[in-house]
Structures are given as structure tokens and as C-alpha cells.
Amino acid sequence: MPRRWRPERNRSNAENTNTFPAWLLAADQTMSSIGNRLLAVRSRIENSAKQCGREPSTITLLAVSKTRTVEEIHAAVNCGQRHFGENYLQDAQPKIDAFRGTDLIWHFIGPVQSNKTRSVARDFNWVH
Numbered sequence: 001m002p003r004r005w006r007p008e009r010n011r012s013n014a015e016n017t018n019t020f021p022a023w024l025l026a027a028d029q030t031m032s033s034i035g036n037r038l039l040a041v042r043s044r045i046e047n048s049a050k051q052c053g054r055e056p057s058t059i060t061l062l063a064v065s066k067t068r069t070v071e072e073i074h075a076a077v078n079c080g081q082r083h084f085g086e087n088y089l090q091d092a093q094p095k096i097d098a099f100r101g102t103d104l105i106w107h108f109i110g111p112v113q114s115n116k117t118r119s120v121a122r123d124f125n126w127v128h
Contacts, residue, residue, distance in 0.1 A: 034072060035079040038063075062107055066091060070098045077104065085109045085128075089116050096123045 041061060049056040064085040065073050073084065073095060085107040086092035096106055108124040120127060 034075045038076060038079050038081060064109070065095065070095055073099070077102070083107060086124075089119055089123075093119070093123060 038061075045059055045061060046056040049059055060083055061081065062083045062085050063076055063081050064087075065076075066086050066088060068076075076084075077099070082103060083105045084095075086095070087108070087110040089108070092106070092108070105126070106124045107126040107128055108120050109128050112120050112127060
């Protein structure tokens with residue numbers, strides 16, 4: 001099971017400097033590119049699928065791009081990523097517009113406000 005790191009919650013900002021463990025910093029440096037990170041996640045998916053007796057090709061990796069730039073999404077697209085998820089319509093629309101006409105599949109994640117249903121239906125392929 002991979003190690004997971006979570007920041008301690010009850011520390012002040014002054015005490016909370018450099019609380020990242022060394023193994024997390026090292027992992028971030030060695031897996032700095034989007035392509036390397038996607039490759040690592042796909043490898044974990046493949047290994048997990050094989051352990052469960054499942055075909056890895058039946059699993060879809062959904063990359064949540066809500067804090068990423070168009071350039072970062074483009075880098076992921078160049079590495080073969082096709083499914084992207086967003087949970088804020090106003091942040092997603094410029095990204096979707098930048099890739100309009102491509103084969104990308106967009107997922108809206110979360111509740112949909114009634115005044116935004118038309119835009120979500122127009123711009124997204126899936127709602128979760």
C-alpha cells in the first residue's frame with residue numbers, strides 16, 4: 001500500500017513550514033512532468049487491475065483538471081489522456097473551448113445548479 005501524506009491540521013502557519021516529508025518531496029522532483037505522473041498512475045491502474053483479474057483496458061482514467069492550465073491539459077493530451085473532469089462551470093468553459101473539435105471527453109463532477117444546466121448539457125459529455 002503506498003504511503004499517504006496529509007498535513008497536520010492544528011498547526012499555525014508559522015509552525016507549518018516545511019512539513020512535507022522527504023519522501024514526498026523526492027517523489028515530486030522525480031515525477032515532475034505530467035507525462036511521468038500519468039505513466040505512474042497508469043502503471044498502478046494496470047497492476048491493480050491484474051491483481052483483481054480485470055482487464056486494464058476496461059478502466060478509464062479521469063484526470064481532474066480543475067486547477068490546471070490549458071497548457072498543462074495540452075501536455076496531458078499529448079501523453080494520451082482523453083477524459084477530463086471539472087467541477088466549476090465557469091473555470092471549465094475556457095478549457096473546453098480551447099479543445100473544442102478534439103476527441104476529448106469532459107466530465108462535470110458535482111451538483112448542477114438549475115441556471116447552469118443548459119451550459120453543462122452543451123459542454124460536457126458526462127455528469128457525475
